[in-house]
Amino acid sequence: MSSVSQVHTPAAEAGRSEKDRPARRRRHVRRMTNRDRIVVALLLGIPLLLDLAFVWFPAIGTVLLSFTKWNGVGSLHTHSCKPNMPSILNNGCVYGVQNYHQAATIYPEFWPAVRHNLIWLAVFVVIATPLGMLFAVVIDRGIRGSRMYQSILFLPVMLSLALVGIVWEFVYSQNYGLINTVIGRNGNSNAIDWLGNPHLNLWAVLVEATWRQAGYVMVLYLAGLKAVDPTLREAALMDGANAWQTFWRVIFPVMRPINIVIMVVTVIESLRAFDLVYITNKGINGLELLSVLVTSNIVGETQRVGFGSALGVVLLVISLVPISIFLYQTFRREESQ
């Protein structure tokens, strides 16, 4: 409801200044009738309410709940938890930073999950994203059949991650799968269990993730490359720069906005990673990820709402870094206007 009052004030101001200098104003609010004001309030108010209720209120809720101990049953209150009581009596109470402390010290899946998320991010940064950029740069050179290559490399982006996970299970299948058959290790005792072996499965799944992410990055990057002024490249070539120098010294710097978008996509996607490991083995046995731990603490039988929230806050804090960079980059110019 606050949105409505916020809408009224500037509109009214605009109306007043209108009378002072009627002809000169450009592109600003003109005489807003009451009906116009209602339209503004509705057009803005309903989506804003929806966004606040289903995205921002839960986001803040995660932070608040992370300082409580709650199993989801009964009500929350503001008393602090008593240290020596059984947990059945210590419910819905304020727990301080105990959830974070427990996650870091006694929760066995936490550090493996953090490590897996970091590996995921590293693979995206070092392999998937550069590969996608390379695809884009090579396709952008306008070689024969580039449209077809683009379509093929882009195909996995259209498929859901759940589907990607299923499709690759046939490639990795222990007894009949493509890889084991090709390398001759199928059906007998030395067959490699790509998706079951906790030392291998993360890497196997990361191949799947890279397979999809590279196409995504490629499309984003191609759009950016197409928008680069072609005379820049001509000028660089005239100056005797080779293709490598032209890209890194000329094209890459002017693509700064798109590079930031790609950076955001890369980091956020590696934090969001969930579907692939969930469809593969529900995110256990070598495939633990923070996103999976958050989910299993609230949807499983033992609900640890506060604890799950604390893990969510960890994700939130990490994701705020790329989000802030992106927002700063994108809205800096408008803010200064």
Place this chain on the structure above:
Amino acid sequence: MSAAETLPGRPAVAETPRGAGPARPRPWGQIASQVFLIVASVLWLLPIAFALYVAVRPYSDTRKYGYVSMPHHITFQNFRDAWTQSDMLHFFWNSALITVPAVIIVLCLASGVAFVLTRVNLKINISLLILFTAGNLLPQQVIITPLYRIYLKIHLPHFLAGSGLMYNSIFGLVAINVAFQLGFCVFVLSNYMKSIPGEMYEAALVDGASLWTRFWRLTVPLCRPALAALATLLTTWIYNDFFWAITLMSSGDKRPVTSALANLQGQFVSNQNLIAAAAMIAAIPTLVVYVLLQKQFIAGLSLGSSKG
């Protein structure tokens, strides 16, 4: 950086023949690029082609010879069985019930917000735009814990949800998809609307057009290309959604087809060929989009990544 700054001033630029385009890559570069892209394309198609190959072979066949073997029988029986045994029509219907309303509602709401934020001079325009945009960038897991509790608390009338709760209802899934995708669409559409020349609005004002008329009769029709691109993108994304449906729905029979695949895996655990067939069937809607609307999809992604 310094190279980019000094280049435009050089006289050599002016001597370049117009329309010549970038210099032709050298032949060996051409060949290397071709080889690289051919190898990549084969690797990119292989997993899908392989799953399709498993899907068209009977279980007895692959059981005996493995997946990598010459086909002894090619059959569409797996598709028929997967379709009937898993009641896929029902899951497709759920997907449609979620995707179609969600896409329409998101686009309506987002165009309204984008219009107000670009064409009505509120003091907090930029802050609101940041609020919407940032909301879409959060990982879903950041908000799922409270959201799950909220969904268990909100009661719905029975004509909206058989469960009587936001949880486990189609309505609830539409709501979260709308709320979550709103930010992206507001961002894209507001960028797009900024490119509409202000003179058009001046003219509309002279004609006495109300705010609503300027929105609905002037802005929305002009945004048709962006709306089409976004509709394609959103349809694919919401259809492909897995996380919301897995967490905010308990029972299998209300889930949309993408998350129902997880159940099918359990159901067909003894017959992998049926899973392959079911997965291929579930991919059909996105493949239709891929074949017919790939340009729209890419246009949508490009609109989201470049500021207009």
